[in-house]
Amino acid sequence: METWVELFxxxxxxxxxxxxxxxxxxAAGAEASFGGRVRADLxxxxxxxxxxxxxxxxxxxxxxxxxxxxxxxxxxxxxxALLHRVGELAMGELIVAISVASSHRQxxxxxxxxxxxxxxxxVPLWKQVRVAGAWxxxxxxxxxxxxxxxxxxxxx
Amino acid sequence: xxxxxxxxxxxLLGAGQEDLCxxxxxxEVGELRRHLxxxxxxxxxxxxxxxxxxxxxxxxxxxxxxxxxxxxDEVAFFPPVTGG
Numbered sequence: 001m002e003t004w005v006e007l008f009x010x011x012x013x014x015x016x017x018x019x020x021x022x023x024x025x026x027a028a029g030a031e032a033s034f035g036g037r038v039r040a041d042l043x044x045x046x047x048x049x050x051x052x053x054x055x056x057x058x059x060x061x062x063x064x065x066x067x068x069x070x071x072x073x074x075x076x077x078x079x080x081a082l083l084h085r086v087g088e089l090a091m092g093e094l095i096v097a098i099s100v101a102s103s104h105r106q107x108x109x110x111x112x113x114x115x116x117x118x119x120x121x122x123v124p125l126w127k128q129v130r131v132a133g134a135w136x137x138x139x140x141x142x143x144x145x146x147x148x149x150x151x152x153x154x155x156x
Numbered sequence: 157x158x159x160x161x162x163x164x165x166x167x168l169l170g171a172g173q174e175d176l177c178x179x180x181x182x183x184e185v186g187e188l189r190r191h192l193x194x195x196x197x198x199x200x201x202x203x204x205x206x207x208x209x210x211x212x213x214x215x216x217x218x219x220x221x222x223x224x225x226x227x228x229d230e231v232a233f234f235p236p237v238t239g240g
Contacts, residue, residue, distance in 0.1 A: 125239025
């Protein structure tokens with residue numbers, strides 16, 4: 001059972017490292033992946049030119065590790081990779097990449113949703129978008145908080 | 157103790173970090189926050205938390221206002237997170 005958690009300064013490097021992770025153990029009959037990318041329509045202020053992600057060195061990695069461990073044990077995963085960008089990103093670049101493996105598909109598919117929902121609530125990362133040359137902080141969405149909360153209510 | 161500030165909280169304060177000795181009689185996070193608010197108008201602006209939105213971490217764990225403090229702790233104040 002393996003967890004791989006890492007922050008990257010470069011999206012291509014992040015994608016390449018994930019692509020070279022290799023197959024899971026033969027016990028895993030299922031794999032699933034999620035990728036989140038920078039969208040141009042992210043802001044009410046207007047069209048997004050760039051995105052910036054601030055993090056809390058030490059705590060961000062620790063929170064990601066805790067979340068990966070929680071997913072591993074809650075869903076009985078074979079392995080999980082949780083990779084996230086920090087720094088400045090362009091449109092379309094990969095922000096976050098998650099890859100999981102498990103014996104059967106239900107665990108893998110549910111784990112992806114769980115990790116994304118919890119990531120948006122508990123991992124110290126803060127987004128800014130640049131619109132017409134000015135940086136604006138992105139506010140969290142109420143729907144994200146509700147989704148994260150729902151996982152606490154439905155403990156297996 | 158080290159106090160760290162991130163994102164909009166850091167911008168409102170105008171600083172990302174302060175080192176200070178845990179003041180006499182301050183034993184919990186909420187007491188520290190109120191003490192810091194009294195240091196300057198910018199502190200009050202950054203840490204006043206009228207909407208109850210401010211988050212606090214002690215030694216890399218998210219905690220509530222009643223969490224106890226010890227000298228040497230690393231405390232961080234920040235807005236709700238927006239990763240993913």
